[in-house]
Amino acid sequence: MDKFTFRVPTDRLYHPDGLWVLAENGAGSLVRVGLTDYLQQRSGDAAFVTVRPAGTHLARGDDLAELETLKVSLALPAPVSGTVVEADAALAASPELVNQAPYGDGWLARLEPSQWAVERAALLTPEAYFEHMRREAAIEVGQT
Amino acid sequence: MSRSGSGRKVVVVPCSGIGKPYGTVSREAAYELCEELRPRTTALVALSRLVMGDAGAGRTVAGHPAIAIDGCKLTCAAKMVRVRGGTVAREVAVLDVYRCHRELKPEGIAELNDAGLALARVIAEEIVPTVDALAPPGGAEPAEGDEPPAGDGPLGGDEEDGDHGR
Numbered sequence: 001m002d003k004f005t006f007r008v009p010t011d012r013l014y015h016p017d018g019l020w021v022l023a024e025n026g027a028g029s030l031v032r033v034g035l036t037d038y039l040q041q042r043s044g045d046a047a048f049v050t051v052r053p054a055g056t057h058l059a060r061g062d063d064l065a066e067l068e069t070l071k072v073s074l075a076l077p078a079p080v081s082g083t084v085v086e087a088d089a090a091l092a093a094s095p096e097l098v099n100q101a102p103y104g105d106g107w108l109a110r111l112e113p114s115q116w117a118v119e120r121a122a123l124l125t126p127e128a129y130f131e132h133m134r135r136e137a138a139i140e141v142g143q144t
Numbered sequence: 145m146s147r148s149g150s151g152r153k154v155v156v157v158p159c160s161g162i163g164k165p166y167g168t169v170s171r172e173a174a175y176e177l178c179e180e181l182r183p184r185t186t187a188l189v190a191l192s193r194l195v196m197g198d199a200g201a202g203r204t205v206a207g208h209p210a211i212a213i214d215g216c217k218l219t220c221a222a223k224m225v226r227v228r229g230g231t232v233a234r235e236v237a238v239l240d241v242y243r244c245h246r247e248l249k250p251e252g253i254a255e256l257n258d259a260g261l262a263l264a265r266v267i268a269e270e271i272v273p274t275v276d277a278l279a280p281p282g283g284a285e286p287a288e289g290d291e292p293p294a295g296d297g298p299l300g301g302d303e304e305d306g307d308h309g310r
Contacts, residue, residue, distance in 0.1 A: 045217050045239055048246065070166050070216055070239060095243070099217075 006038040006133060009103055013120060014129035015079035018042075020103065021123055028116035033064065033079060034107040035098060038133045042140070044071040046095040051087035051109050058082060058111075060119055065108050067098070079123060082113040152279040153187050154233070155208045156271075157225055159215035160191040165250040165260060166238045167215035172256060172264035173238075173271070174213055181272055185279035194224040205230035209278045211271055214238065234274045241267050 008014075012022040018039030024030045040046070051065040058064060064078040087109045090097055097106035113119065124132060158174035161167020178186040187208075193201035206229035212222035213236045222235045242248065242263060250260030 047239055047242055070164070096217075 004041065004137070006036070006041065006137070007103070008036070008038075008126050008130045008133065010126040013123035013125065014132075015077070015123060016129070016132055017077055017079075018133075019076060019079045019108075021079050021120075023116075023120075024110070028113055028120060030085065030110060031080065031082075031113055031116070032107050032110050035067070035076060035102055036129075036133070037102050038137065040099050040102045040106075043067060043074060044069040046098045049091040049095045049098055049108070051091065052084050054084050054086055056084040058084065060115075060122075076108065078111070080111065080113045080119040081115050082111040084109050085112050086110040153185055153208055154182075154275050154278045155189050155205050155210040155225075155230070156186050156213065157189050157191055157194065157205065157210055157221045158213040159221050159238075160195070161215040161220075163253055164215060165253055165256065166242075168253055168256050169238045169250045169260050169264050169267070170213040170215045170221075172261060173236075173267035176265055176268035177271055177275070181268055182275045182279075182281070185275055185281060191221050191224055194228050195220075202228040209233040211236065211274060213267065213271075233278055234271070236267060236271060238263070238267065241270065 009020070012020045014020050014036065018036045020034050020036055022032045022034075024032055046067060046069050048068040049065060052058065052063070058078040058081060060079065060081045061077045063075045064084075065076040067074045067076055088097075088105075088107050090105060091108070098108075100106060156174045156178055159167045159170040161170070174188055178188040187204070189201050189204055189210075194205065205225050208230075210225045210230045210232050211234045212219070212225055212232050214221045215238050217237070217239070219235065219237070222232050225232050238250075242250070245263060245266055248259045248263035248266065250263055251257045252260060256264070
């Protein structure tokens with residue numbers, strides 16, 4: 001897209017607000033959540049990332065995390081309903097991980113979904129997210 | 145560097161991220177350092193001069209230890225010092241300092257908010273020990289290569305000493 005490259009791994013599902021959801025087992029009893037390469041590049045260098053603590057019950061769309069960057073402060077929604085099992089402890093000391101490895105060490109949280117079978121259908125496939133992202137990026141760079 | 149020959153000076157090169165709060169913080173920190181805290185042992189070089197290939201600015205950074213203050217992780221200031229043959233004695237990232245002072249969130253561009261100005265002050269104060277180590281306030285003997293070539297101004301050949309290249 002223009003001079004930028006945004007990676008979209010094909011092994012996970014996506015929320016249109018720029019979050020990914022990776023089922024850690026086939027049944028979806030545990031999922032890992034993070035932000036996409038597109039969102040992290042668009043948002044800029046992270047200054048602080050605050051994730052809701054383990055044990056927090058969230059409905060889909062509730063604030064899962066807050067991201068403060070050089071450019072913006074964003075509330076990141078829970079892409080599915082569930083309970084936070086683990087927040088990425090490394091982000092407190094190294095928030096830059098969300099920029100350096102958004103699909104790796106820069107993950108945000110692991111959740112135990114409460115309605116995975118239903119809510120996964122509302123998530124986007126990698127192909128659908130890629131198109132969604134491309135539309136957003138085109139708007140961003142004024143190519144529409 | 146200094147026409148009065150008062151001793152070694154340290155070059156300070158801030159980010160030129162015009163239109164971005166963190167870039168503005170980097171410049172305000174540089175002004176604070178060079179104009180208020182250590183005016184006798186520092187000299188400000190505008191990053192734009194290095195980018196444009198200004199020969200005098202290039203000679204200045206090549207001949208003196210430099211401190212780069214960058215507004216973002218692109219670290220343009222540090223990179224340009226090196227591109228022009230200089231030695232970066234210390235790299236300072238505004239973001240890293242802000243992470244230690246979350247209460248000082250910089251906002252505003254043309255005019256920083258009070259928190260942003262306070263952050264700039266913190267950054268400048270954190271750099272002072274480095275400046276003092278490189279150029280003791282008491283006035284060390286000028287190091288070899290410490291003075292610019294004859295006829296060269298301090299920041300590119302067209303200012304008198306003390307103009308910091310704003």
